[in-house]
Amino acid sequence: MERLSDIVDMAQAHIEQETALRIERIRRNAKPGVGRAHCIDCGQPIPAARRASVPGASRCVTCQSLIETF
Structure with missing residues (x-):
């Protein structure tokens, strides 16, 4: 069974990845x-x-x- 800290670490990594993807999407779609x-x-x-x-x-x-x- 995974420890709670492992689950929290995975959740934090997912949030950071999603944030990076959203920032990149905004930059790509920004007006020149x-x-x-x-x-x-x-x-x-x-x-x-x-x-x-x-x-x-x-x-x-x-x-x-x-x-x-x-």
Whole structure:
């Protein structure tokens, strides 16, 4: 019989794999381009690193996180 810790480790590995696959899918389907210079929600500048890693980004990390939470 498997120990509970083994089951938890397998579940965590599965969650990490699913997260990586979802991130890759989002990047593949993102609109080409460098995105906006400022967030469409709060107006703060979107860092160049975010625009480069997430083509077509239109929100800063904080605002995007709030959108994805709900």
